[in-house]
Amino acid sequence: MSQTVATPPSTQLTAERMKASMSRLQAELTAKFGQDQAIRIRRGLHQVLEFWREDDGGASVYEDFVRRNFAGDQASLDLMFDRFQRLLEQLDGHMHEIVREFRNQQDLDVGPVRSYDETFGGYDPSAHVLDDFFQNKLAFTILLNFPLTTLDERINLGPKWTRRQWAETRLAQRFSKRIPADVNLAIAQAAAESDNYITSYNIWMHHLVDDKGQRLFPPKMRLLSHWNLRDEIKADYVDTEKGLAKQRMIQQVMERIITQTIPQVVIDNPQVDWNPFTNQVAPTTVNDSNSAAPINAKISDTPEPSTRYAMLLKTYHAARLADPYSPTEPTLIARRFEENRELPEERVQAILEQVLTSPLVSRIAKLIESRLGRPLEPFDIWYSGFRPGSKHSESELDAIVAKKYPDAGTYQKDIPNLLGKLGFSPERAQYLADRIVVDPARGAGHAMGAEMRTEKAHLRTRVEKSGMNYKGFNVAAHEMGHNVEQTLSLNDVDYTLLQGVPNTAFTEGFAFVFQAQDMHLLGLASPDARTEALKTLNDFWGTYEIAGVALVDMAVWHWMYDHPEATPEELREATLQISKDLWNKFYASVFNKKDVVLLGVYSHMIDSFMYLPDYPIGHLIAFQIEEQMKKASNIGTEFERMAKMGRVTPDLWMENATGTPVGAEALLAATEEALKQVGGQP
Numbered sequence: 001m002s003q004t005v006a007t008p009p010s011t012q013l014t015a016e017r018m019k020a021s022m023s024r025l026q027a028e029l030t031a032k033f034g035q036d037q038a039i040r041i042r043r044g045l046h047q048v049l050e051f052w053r054e055d056d057g058g059a060s061v062y063e064d065f066v067r068r069n070f071a072g073d074q075a076s077l078d079l080m081f082d083r084f085q086r087l088l089e090q091l092d093g094h095m096h097e098i099v100r101e102f103r104n105q106q107d108l109d110v111g112p113v114r115s116y117d118e119t120f121g122g123y124d125p126s127a128h129v130l131d132d133f134f135q136n137k138l139a140f141t142i143l144l145n146f147p148l149t150t151l152d153e154r155i156n157l158g159p160k161w162t163r164r165q166w167a168e169t170r171l172a173q174r175f176s177k178r179i180p181a182d183v184n185l186a187i188a189q190a191a192a193e194s195d196n197y198i199t200s201y202n203i204w205m206h207h208l209v210d211d212k213g214q215r216l217f218p219p220k221m222r223l224l225s226h227w228n229l230r231d232e233i234k235a236d237y238v239d240t241e242k243g244l245a246k247q248r249m250i251q252q253v254m255e256r257i258i259t260q261t262i263p264q265v266v267i268d269n270p271q272v273d274w275n276p277f278t279n280q281v282a283p284t285t286v287n288d289s290n291s292a293a294p295i296n297a298k299i300s301d302t303p304e305p306s307t308r309y310a311m312l313l314k315t316y317h318a319a320r321l322a323d324p325y326s327p328t329e330p331t332l333i334a335r336r337f338e339e340n341r342e343l344p345e346e347r348v349q350a351i352l353e354q355v356l357t358s359p360l361v362s363r364i365a366k367l368i369e370s371r372l373g374r375p376l377e378p379f380d381i382w383y384s385g386f387r388p389g390s391k392h393s394e395s396e397l398d399a400i401v402a403k404k405y406p407d408a409g410t411y412q413k414d415i416p417n418l419l420g421k422l423g424f425s426p427e428r429a430q431y432l433a434d435r436i437v438v439d440p441a442r443g444a445g446h447a448m449g450a451e452m453r454t455e456k457a458h459l460r461t462r463v464e465k466s467g468m469n470y471k472g473f474n475v476a477a478h479e480m481g482h483n484v485e486q487t488l489s490l491n492d493v494d495y496t497l498l499q500g501v502p503n504t505a506f507t508e509g510f511a512f513v514f515q516a517q518d519m520h521l522l523g524l525a526s527p528d529a530r531t532e533a534l535k536t537l538n539d540f541w542g543t544y545e546i547a548g549v550a551l552v553d554m555a556v557w558h559w560m561y562d563h564p565e566a567t568p569e570e571l572r573e574a575t576l577q578i579s580k581d582l583w584n585k586f587y588a589s590v591f592n593k594k595d596v597v598l599l600g601v602y603s604h605m606i607d608s609f610m611y612l613p614d615y616p617i618g619h620l621i622a623f624q625i626e627e628q629m630k631k632a633s634n635i636g637t638e639f640e641r642m643a644k645m646g647r648v649t650p651d652l653w654m655e656n657a658t659g660t661p662v663g664a665e666a667l668l669a670a671t672e673e674a675l676k677q678v679g680g681q682p
C-alpha cells in the first residue's frame with residue numbers, strides 16, 4: 001500500500017528529518033529551560049513547522065533558527081513582545097502614512113487628478129510585507145513564541161485572559177496564514193473580473209416599456225444593478241401617480257437578472273427597448289444617449305447565459321486556492337466567520353433568524369399596509385416610508401451651516417466646542433481635537449484613522465465654495481465619530497497590538513451616535529420621540545430585509561463548497577431554490593406570495609466573497625451601541641470607556657460595553673417601544 005503514496009521520496013524524507021529535528025529540539029530545549037516551558041516549546045516547534053516550506057531551509061536551518069529564537073524565560077519573552085509591538089506599530093503607521101499621502105490627490109479637493117495620481121492611489125506599499133516576514137523569518141519568531149488560537153478558544157478562554165494575553169493573541173494572528181503570492185493574485189483577479197462584470201451591469205430605464213408601449217422612467221436614467229434599482233424602488237414611494245407601476249416593473253427586471261432570463265442585449269444598452277414582463281426586445285425608437293450601438297449586437301431575446309453565476313463560481317474557485325494555506329480556518333466560510341467577524345456561523349444564523357421570526361414583523365407589516373393603503377408586494381421589503389422629515393428645510397439648514405463654517409478651518413477650530421456639547425470634558429475635547437485634522441474631501445467624505453500614535457486621524461468632508469452645507473455637516477458629524485473612536489482606540493488603549501474595534505460595525509455604531517446629534521451640535525432642537533420611533537422602525541425593517549439576503553449568501557457558499565464541480569447553470573438553479581426556500585420560510589406569509597426569488601438580487605453576492613452577513617450584524621451591533629449611549633447620561637465619558645477596550649472578540653467587547661453579548665434583543669425591545677409610540681397614528 002505504501003507504494004501508492006504519491007509523495008515524492010525527497011519530500012517525505014525532508015518531512016521525516018524535520019520531525020526528527022522537532023523531537024530532538026523538544027528534549028534539548030526542555031532540558032535547558034525547564035519542564036514548565038515544555039508546553040510552550042512543543043506548541044512553538046509545531047507552529048513553525050506547520051508553515052515552514054522547503055525553500056525556508058533544511059533540518060539544520062530549522063534547528064539553528066529555533067535554538068537562536070526561542071525565548072525560554074519571561075524576561076526574554078517580554079523583551080521580544082515589546083520590540084515587536086513597537087516596531088509593528090511603526091511599520092503599520094508609516095505604511096499607512098504612505099498610503100494616505102499617495103491617495104491625497106484622489107481623495108482631497110485639491111485640483112485635477114492625473115493618470116499617475118491614480119496609479120499612486122492604487123499602490124499598496126505593504127502588499128509584500130507578510131511574504132517578507134516569512135522570508136526573513138520574523139514571522140517564524142512569532143510563531144515559535146506566541147500561541148495561535150482558534151475562535152473557539154478566543155470565545156471560551158478569552159474572557160479570562162489578561163490584556164497582555166489578548167495582545168499576544170493578536171500578535172500571533174498576524175501570521176496565522178501564509179498564502180503564496182500567486183494564490184493572492186488569482187483571488188485578486190477573480191475579484192476584479194467579477195467586480196468589472198457588476199460595475200457595468202446597468203439598465204437603461206427609459207428603454208423599459210410596458211404592455212401599452214409606455215415609458216415610465218425619464219430619459220437618460222441609467223441604473224446600476226442592484227443598488228440603484230433598489231434605491232429607485234425606495235424613491236418611488238413618494239410618486240403617488242406612477243410609483244407603484246414603476247416599482248412593479250423594477251421588481252420584474254430584478255427577477256429577470258436573478259433567473260438569467262434577461263435578454264443579453266438589454267444589459268447596459270440604450271439601443272434597444274425591452275418589455276420585462278413579456279421579455280420582448282426591439283430596436284429603440286428614442287435616442288437618449290450619445291453612445292453608439294455596440295458592435296455586432298444582434299437584437300434578440302437570447303438570455304444572458306448564466307454569466308452572473310459563472311462569475312460567482314470564479315470567485316469560489318479562487319477563494320478555495322487559499323484553503324490549504326490557512327490551517328486554522330480552512331474554508332472561505334470559516335475565514336469569514338472565525339477570522340474576520342469572530343462570530344461563529346451558527347450564532348450569526350440564530351441571531352438573524354431571531355429577527356426574521358419575530359412577531360414584530362407582522363405587526364410592522366400591518367402598519368406599512370395601512371400607511372400604503374394596499375396589501376404588501378414583494379418589493380416592499382425595501383419600504384422606505386418610515387424616514388421622517390425634518391422640522392427645518394434643507395435650505396434653511398444649509399444657510400445656518402454655511403454661516404458657521406465657511407471653510408474646513410472653521411470646522412477644525414470648532415471641534416473642541418462640538419465635543420464639549422457631546423459631554424467630553426474640556427481637557428479631553430482638546431486632547432482629541434489636537435489629534436484630528438480636517439481636510440476638504442473630493443467625494444462625499446470619509447474618516448481616515450492613524451495607525452501609529454505619532455500620526456493624526458483625518459476627517460474628510462465636502463466644503464463648497466459657498467461654505468459647508470448641511471449634508472457636509474451631517475457627514476462631518478459622522479466622520480468625527482469615527483475619528484474620535486480611532487483616536488481613543490489607538491492612543492488610549494493599553495497595547496497598540498489591540499488597537500481598534502472588533503470590526504467595522506463597531507466604529508459605524510460610534511459614527512451613527514455622533515451623526516444623530518447633528519441638530520444638537522448646531523444648537524437646534526433634537527428629534528422628538530416620534531421621529532426617533534420612526535427611525536427605529538426603519539432600522540428594524542432594513543434589518544429584516546437584509547437578514548434574508550445574508551442567509552441566501554451563506555447558503556449559496558455552502559452549496560458551492562458541497563458541489564465543487566458545479567456548472568454555472570447548476571449554481572443558478574441552486575441559488576433560485578435557496579432564494580425561494582428562504583423567502584417561503586420567512587417572508588411568504590407576510591407578503592402573501594410564495595416562491596419569490598428577490599432575495600438573490602444583491603450584487604455583493606457575486607463579487608464580494610460572502611460579505612453580505614456583515615450588513616445585518618452591523619445593523620444590530622450599531623444599534624446596541626446607540627442604545628447604550630441613550631442610557632448613559634453623558635455620551636463623552638461612555639464613548640471613552642467603550643472605545644478603550646480595543647480589538648477583542650465582538651462578544652467580549654459588547655459585554656464590556658453594554659452588559660450583553662452581540663444580539664438582536666436591543667433592536668427588538670426598541671422596536672416594541674417604537675410600535676407603541678407610532679402604532680396609534682399610522
Ligand SMILES: [Zn+2]
Pocket residue numbers: 478482508511
Ligand atoms: Zn461610517
